[in-house]
Amino acid sequence: MESRYNPAAIEEKWQATWDEQGLDKALDDSSKPKFYALSMFPYPSGNLHMGHVRNYTITDVIARVRRMQGYRVLHPMGWDAFGLPAENAAIDRGTHPAKWTYQNIATMKGQLKRLGLSYDWDREVATCSADYYHWTQWIFLEFLKAGLAYRKEASVNWDPVDQTVVANEQVDADGRSWRSGALVEKRMLEQWFLKITDYAEQLLADLDTLNGWPDKVKLMQANWIGKSTGAEVTFTTEAGDDLTVFTTRPDTLWGATFMVLSPEHPLVETLTTAEQKDAVHAYQKDASAKSELDRMVEDREKTGVWTGSYAINPVNDAKIPIWIADYVLMGYGTGAIMAVPAHDQRDFEFARKFDLAVTVVVQPEGEDLDGDTLTEAWPGDGVMVHSGPLDGIPAGKGAGQSVEKAIAHLESTNKGKGTANFRLRDWLISRQRYWGVPIPAIHCPDCGIVPVPEADLPVVLPENVELSGRGGSPLAKLDEWVNVPCPSCGTPAKRDTDTMDTFIDSSWYFLRYTDARNEEQVFDPKKVNDWMAVDQYVGGIEHAILHLLYSRFFTKFLRDRGLLNFDEPFQRLLTQGMVQGLTYRNPNKSDKNQWVPSDRVADPENPTDPETGEPLERVYATMSKSKGNGVAPEDVIARYGIDTARMFILFKAPPEKDLEWDDADVEGQSRFLNRVWRLLTDFIEKGQGDGDASGEWSKAEKDLRRAIHTAIKEITDDIEGDYQFNTAVSELMKLSNALSDATCKASPIYREGVETLIILLAPFAPHIAEELWHELGHAESVHLQAFPKVDPEALVVDEIPLVIQVMGKTRGTITVPAAADKVMLETLAKESELAQKYIAGKEIKKVIVVPGKLVNFVVSQ
Incomplete structure (x- = not known):
């Protein structure tokens, strides 16, 4: 066995062996429980970044653990390969998008293989391949x-x-x-x-x-789906056209004094009179140049144009003018609103600017609001007034209140109906x-x-x-x-x-992985229903709305077409944090120029801008070229090896939190793996762990076995819970330390500990674990071993430390049987050599026993 840990010498060797053995292939074998582990597939930009490495490492650990726990595991990879970035990049470089994309796929696939990730590459898909988009179509x-x-x-x-x-x-x-x-x-x-x-x-x-x-x-x-409950009400124009509005406050219909349409509403052209056409067309052109955000700003001055037409309020037959205004958006609701200026601030500001009527229909208790003198809208509670059948009813959405009564009135008179509205658009x-x-x-x-x-x-x-x-x-x-x-x-x-839209491609790729080479069907329903849903999905929070919502939509639609027998595509979702690197920021510069890469800072203790001499802020920010704080995965691998990079990523922060890249912490994980290597070198060279297995275990053996099974328990809990890999790596370190400090290295329990350490390490650092496992004399891969199970008896403590106090002052500890009751604890404490040094010859007034913790002697002075 080599005396020094040399990652470069073992990583490619074992990757080639695993590939030859087909170790990571998913088996369509229903005799075993299934587990589908999936990372969001990448856009093939040409190079992996550390954010990719973190995402894929997290999922890889989960997949490896589940295999060792007896699951058949589907852990695939593919490429979200269509889209504007590839087309624009190809135009800039004078090449074809297909050539550009497939070159990038080849590069990134090589990088992924170099990371030793346990993918079933037989199931690889690329959305730009005709054998994939055939089924998208x-x-x-x-x-x-x-x-x-x-x-x-x-x-x-x-x-x-x-x-x-x-x-x-x-x-x-x-x-x-x-x-x-x-x-x-x-x-x-x-x-x-x-x-x-x-x-x-x-x-x-x-x-x-x-x-x-x-x-x-x-x-x-x-929030994106945005369900609102209320009523649909149809107003009729003087020309006989219907204008339907959705309102969450149908009780305020009697206070609607005008209507407002979006400038894009299809009826604007029909409703606009000849006298108003020029003004309306000019306003429409101006509105089209504004962003939705600009149009929705609450405190900006309201603008609008009258169409020249009127509508009839269905509850009181009042004739009200129809306006267009850019604060009404065609993409939300019906693109038309009833305006109730007394009780909506935007409508109030619009009414005051254009001298439109303001009618109060909700009167707050103890006040007498007048629409003519109102200085701002009243959106609060009160009692309904000037509202026909609703007069005197408490305003609000509860049972027996005005909204409920208004909906009942509209439905009974066929002038509207209760309904729900969604912010979501087609x-x-x-x-x-x-x-x-x-x-x-x-x-x-x-x-x-x-x-x-x-x-x-x-x-x-x-x-x-x-x-x-x-x-x-x-x-x-x-x-x-x-x-x-x-x-x-x-x-x-x-x-x-x-x-x-390329979100179409990513809305079903996880289904294709279950039957990726099927030329006759989009997928075999038997196979997709066997593997789905995805048991663990890992990806960025930036996909929380679009991709995940669309994938859920596709799943439900294909279920309704009889192809799937499940409702949701992803059972568990982990949104990993960003990888951040150290950079420096000049707050006095614009966003584009404020970042100063660390390699341009002469004195990190007192950083100054090399151009202006101004003080810089030291910050961690998401890695990017513009900030100059990126770390190339290939550089880390060349210096430390893949397993060290994996261990750092897993140890530095919980997976859902942002990770701050720190070379010192990477070095720390490198030192840990080197310690494990030396531990195994000593074990093999000195023939440790080959002692007699018969007879009673010594205290040292019991303590070591307890440390072994404590590590198994804690690491299993960390993985089965919220994937707290950082604390799992800490437990690996504790077990390694316990083995190094053990005084029973000839014991077979020491061999148990060494082999358990390597098996527990295998999902986290797969290459070094495989090498050491074979150095121990095993022929089969460590990744085919059963994940260790805790022996509850090994965790039982025979003896515990007991604190001895005299007059409340701690004098030291003694060891006592864990099962000792209060009487026995008092006796053992009183008779101990430690206690006798302080209580001999003194009158014991009282003995306070806290089982499992301490015995305190109160004595005469």
């Missing part, structure tokens, strides 16, 4: 058959940089596109949608079943770019939209395109690809030239 056709995929003209978010639409979910709080960072614009375009709103109630209700998810993620999804999936899944639909002048026949799938993405990133989809310029006969009637027709 098939799923789209299933949505189309079910009436849940449809086209409509709608106000959409247009990214002026990426030259494509983006879904509402892909616009951040600042009104910027999640990819390019550009302020989105509003445009009216005909686009493809998936009717996710049909599943809004299920998606919300089933959050309560996800007991293995973080509460914060469930709350984020619930999912806009059209993208006007090239690198994505072609939408399998054909537009026929006679038949309309015709689905591509399943026998003609996949609709292959052509490669002979000119990419510029401007002027719409390049697919539209390929006449030979676009122009096809209608599959229904044979008339010359055209393919759809949009591609799908």
